[in-house]
Amino acid sequence: MKNFKLSPEIFTFDDCKEFCSTFNINKNDLIITNEYIYKPFFEKHVNSPTVIYRRDFGSGEPSNIMVEKIYNQVKDIDYKRVIGIGGGSILDVAKLFALEKLTPVCDLFEKKFPPKKNKELILIPTTCGTGSEVTNISVLHLSSIDSKLGLAHDEILADSAVLIPELLTVLPFKVFAASSIDALVHAVESFVSPKSSVFTEMYSIEAMKMIINGFKSIAIHGENELNNHLNDFLIASTYAGIAFGNAGCGAVHAMSYPLSSIYHVPHGESNYVFFTEVFKTYEKLNPQGKIQKLNNILTDILNCSEKEVFEEMEKLLFKILPKKSLQGYGAKKEDLELFTDNVLTKQGRLMGNAYIPLDRETIYSIYKSLY
Template sequence: MSTIGYYDFRMPGAVRFGVNALQTLPDEIRQRKAAKIALISDKGVEGAGLVQKVIDLLQPLSIPMTVFTDIKGEPTFALLESTVRNLQREGCDLVVGIGGGSAMDVAKTTAALLDKSDLAAYLSGSAVIESRSVPCILLPTTSGTGAEVTMNAIFGDEEQELKRGLVSQMLLPDVAIIDPMLTVTCPAKVTAASGVDAFTHAIESYVAVRATPMTRMYAEKAMKLFPQHITRAVHHGSNLEARIGMCLVSNLAGISLANAGVGAVHALAYPLGGKYHIEHGVANALLMPYVFEVTGRTCTEQMVHVAKFLQLGDFEEQPHDALDAVVRYLYRLLGELDLPSSLKQLGVDEASLPVLAEQASRVDRLLSNTPYKLTYDKILSIYKKAYAGQ
């Protein structure tokens, strides 16, 4: 049980889950009496035809709409500021975000900042967003980030060559609409990276310092569902049962992440995204076994549970063997899903590892939530092992 005396548990105003849930979007917009809609997405989702699908669905409302899809890869603070300013000039008073984590992070942060004139303090992280007057509706098209149910958004800081997270309750949308049909067109590579990203959220939040009985309940269910669906979702993307399963994994893990937080895997992934623009899900998937080989030593009881959730065996009598079983599973997963297994494969320069380690060692928000004291030297050793590969 948690040693915390009390805790909050936060979610969006509503979470709507199910096949064809997208069709309820017009009703949600009618209720909010919007004068002008901002539809935020990315080039990949636009190319898959999903942006046009939303436009066609909303056309009978006869509400003016501004469409912004200039998101390529992971967004920066500069892109966020430009988006907010442009949509302020357009007079938008409701934001709909459709896409993966990047598009949803831009959408929900834009909604929270549209009514604010001075953005600098919020973008720098020196001020927390404490209010939001613009409604926000999010529709995920991948099963991984859980951004539709979380209170954080991640952006690249180009000057510092790292990623930073903004955290605020105002980043929770009014409505999260999770329609598995929107994920069917997701490419195999993205399905794999985002799917393992969701598992990272589940396992890290399960062992987190701030974990509670409620967050562990969501993380546990996500980890049990994950091995049942991930391989089929990646290698047989049209399988709707697998897509529904992975949408559940992503959503449940996201809720756990939103309330318990994540840890060292994410802390070490941020510098890789900032300097080398490695996709967040790919970085998390690759680093997870290397990090847990170290940090899992202080989570013996939890590792016994995780091994059972993943159907790796019963380690109640030999609890110290559970971590090895979990780590072997995570290494095997990289191969089964055709994900990279070393930093060298991703073009990381070995000479940059000390800089990456120094940057990761400063991500106190996440490292302090990890039940293992990671020093700079230990972080560097993890990067070195991940560079060489298993």
């Protein structure tokens, strides 16, 4: 039985100039990125690639509408390689442009035709959270169902994942905080997933250690301390990506999708809202399973008692990024039923990776407690 796959090939470079020289970025390349990243770090080191700035096609979470607009601009360009440079949303979009056929995008995500890759794909993260550079998952908001949905298929795996810590030097602290908490969620959710294995556990545990210890140092010394941990956070994010790319994420992600879709809350921040409450619920419903092993690991890292583990986690994360209620993001009480319906009807892929099955009453009670 297959339980682990390690792909793509991973490269590390000290700076962007070295990457551009090694990969010979040229007119046969399509780059999807943001202007504030491309101009200072890449523009003077490349030879006439086609460059698409994602923000020219809309703001907020990526959608099928955004992808269709980009496609209409590049469909007549004969590019051989796709290079995504950015956070998870940009990398998720870039993956689709390595496919032979990607439109209609809603049909692709609803599995009405199979994805088939026909171009080389290179992914370069500029945050330290999504792990998208090493996963076979792309997530978009689909207008056809008015919700986020993930496409998971090996045809959208990158050929090369490139880690360049230099790119994190311009990352605003709040963006770092949300993205790195997202990576922590990836590590923890994949650890308790029914699809986890001894291989994914190894990556999950190491990611947890690196991220939490980095947070502890920042909590003590202040935001500037991040500069001493950029490489660690970047690597930890990739470790977590390898773990959840194989074992999957569960209820935290599933419950966060309606909030981020409707109220345009950044993905990592949306996951943060639900993280500890979902795991407290898991622990209450099945304290003797895999979550006990997780608690043992977290107590060692957090240096606390087992019964305090999620409270101590909340205290630490709040020092990195203050947490809001659902109401704080504009959610209304009537949304809670709609959110619950969305989880049960549209997020089956994610809920299948939950530590234990959650029924409607339990899901609704979590939303209500966080309102």
